[in-house]
Amino acid sequence: MSPSRVLERLLQLPVVLLGVSLIVFLMMTLTPGDPVEIMLADQRVTEEQVAIMRRDLGLDRPLVERYFVFLRNAVTGDFGLSFFHRRPVLDVIAERLPATIELTVFALLIAVVVAVPLGIAAAVARNSWLDRVLSAASLFGVSLPGFWFGILLIMLFAVQLGWFPVGGRIPFGWEVPRLTGFLLLDTVLAGRPDAFLRTLSHLVLPAITLGLPASALLARVIRGSMVEVLNTDYILFAEAKGLTRRRVLFLHALKNALIPAVTVLAIEAGGLLGGSMIVETVFGWPGLGRVVVESIFARNYPLVQAAVLLYAVIYVGMNFFADLLYASLNPKVRL
């Protein structure tokens, strides 16, 4: 992609981000229920004190001004206080985010490890039984409700077979020093192989729940793009030159076929963030998603709003990254 195109995409980014922030802001301000009343729910206050508080929080300013204040605060990381936790929202998010990232990364790993070989195999053995099975499995994966899949896995592997724990991140009562926030990494850094294994076992079911349905779509995409590539003239020409099947497949075909798959992956990664909210709830995973859901019921809106904004920013960022990736990998539009 020529530098001017990159610039063009770069300039679109703030527009979308602004739009996203506007929508999040509107969500918050249009929420029924007075935030002040919510905050002071369990205290006795006079009308006057409520009015003072309202003024302090800037809730009596015009909407437009409140939006810019919100923007300014957002950029500096000030999202206000989380009523529920009695701490700044940003702190709570920072504390919980690593768990979500850990889960999402593992899910992505599973998705890739499953989808890539299967997609390639299905494309090479087109219309064979393998292809048909994969096609059916893909359809299944897309039709499966994620939360139910998680519960089934719990019922089967945790309750019935007892291979994996039912929920949570580490066994109750175990302590691991918080070095990076990524528990798995922390167990390694702290030299606790037993904790490492236990933590891993806690990760397995949630990661599969999140990642396997994603692999269904990814495998489909990889198969499709492999089939398309295998049908091209240059693959025919490569075969006509007498190159070995393996070289044709892996060097010529795969290299070109994976390009669209990579961009799909980047977009999926963003989508997994949303799915993690549900998986975290099912498995009691102490990540950001679960906190958000809890906060909704506790009417802890500042945190919900901040989290939604964060997820959206990450998602927009990943989509943008996917675009850049596609452009840089596509040899016809080399940077």
Add this chain to the structure above:
Amino acid sequence: MTATTLEAPPISPTGLALRRLLANRTAVLACAVVLIVALLAIFAPFVAPHDPADADLFRRLCAPAWADENTEPGYWLGCDSLGRDMLSRLIHGARVSLSVAAMVVGIAAVIGTMAGLAAGYLRGWTDTLVSRLVDTLLGFPYIVFAIGLMAMMGPGLHNIVMALVVKEWVFTCRVVRGETLAAREQDYVEAARALGCSPTHIMLREILPNVLSPVLVVATFRMAYVIIMEASLSFLGLGVQPPTASWGSMVADGRDFLVDAWWVSTLPGMCILVLVLAINLASQGLRDAFDPRLHQSS
């Protein structure tokens, strides 16, 4: 000696599509399943053997008919934690799922089509506005957005419909916009313009009919997604409220009883799976029927 064959009488594109659809056995089966579920949903009060809200703690967690410990004949699929009949709740749950899906997809299709037509045909500021809005809305992961909106609006069936519509219309809009952009270059549009037809007329009378089949295909695909979305929101407790039964909330209800009463969570989930699978198969069949070139299993 010339070789001419007798020409068969021409069939309309819709007729052709219908023929292709009927020839696809999987799609026909899938459509039948959807139809059956729809009928069950519509006639739920008459079909369900019991009142879905009728709770009786003596019956709680009784097993389905084929299990050994079945104690309550007439409660074929067992009872939930409050002693309510599973079968009846499942049938009423179908009502919730399908009505939400139908309403969301229907409204979103209308809004999306209008917006897409306007953006694609009128271009200029209209297009910029709509496209920016679409891009912004697409900047949110689906569930995150839905949850955010539900947080703001509170739970309930109508709120779910509204929340989902806000995100759904963009999918139809994108497709329609694309089709409109292509259509406006066609000769028949040029001709209409030359005849002095107003833009509204052109959009609604000329372009719209040609855009309907992609809209239909998109709508059927999205129905499957919306059903899962509604179920997910209900599972989290943000959807329909008790005592109304939604398959999603039923799964959530059974979470505490996975060990001894597996049917409370498993059965509703299976219903979701079957319905969504059927809809996906049917919409694939529909898409293939309308444009077999697009989806060859090559």
Add this chain to the structure above:
Amino acid sequence: MTEPLLQVRGLRTVFPTRRGPLAAADGVDFEIAAGEALGVVGESGSGKSVTFLSVLGLIRLPGRIEAGEIIFDGRDLRRLPASELRALRGRMVALAMQDALSALNPSLTIGTQIAETLRAHGIPCDARAESIRLLARVGIPDAARRLADYPHQFSGGMRQRAMIAIALSARPRLLVADEPTTALDVTIRAQVLDLLDELRAESGLAVAMITHDLAVVAERCPRVMVMYAGQVVETGPTAQVIARPHHPYTRGLMESLPQLEDPDRPLHPIPGQVPDLASVDAGCRFRNRCAMALPDCARPVRLVPAGPHRLSRCIRAAEVSP
């Protein structure tokens, strides 16, 4: 008489379709001698490309070669194990495709695409030096630098030459050139055809030039083979076939060409349409468009001699050009 380099007898390649099995090549017989240039003429769907893809063993499932012998240099290619057939490709028989832009992998440099061919066939040489020599030989200036370029960085004519260089890198004995000049500007065409002539003269390369352009064949190929509806309908020395065709289809082709010397002559397209190959019978496939058709034409027709070095699949061959 020496053995021909390539002999194809009774080749039949079938593709399953919804309407039934379709024999894209049905009973194809021809020969190519070493060093010879054979023109292969026919319209789209006549089976020209399928024939040679079958020779190369590049027919993909679900299509398959159902019958016939493909004897190259004394060996029946159909009986070769897959690995030997693969070794043959590029080394003995090479393919140059119509559109070099789509024939070359867009994400690999030209240098890589030449070198891998050399390595695949174990040609003992310095890959880089040999690649430069090849590019220079086909007339690409500044060859050393251009090794690192990608296909889309070449102009159309240069790309075609590069593709020919790659195809010939393992020094094959037969080059199948599928529409080598169709995608090129008229001005470039002559250059590429000249190049092929030179390469032929230099190394005794045989060329099968598949084209629908009679003019190219008339100029560059001493012998021609005309295909129609999956079959060979006529073969012979080009000059004679053009001057006095022995098959109504060939004559129809000649007559349908606009003539520069007589611009006001009305054009005579061949009436009717090519039959659907999924539902043809055993008789002559041209008979529904032929002014000379007889009831006997509904019976199976074979390719038989119709004069010195000439073959025709018409029972009235002698009467086609009185």
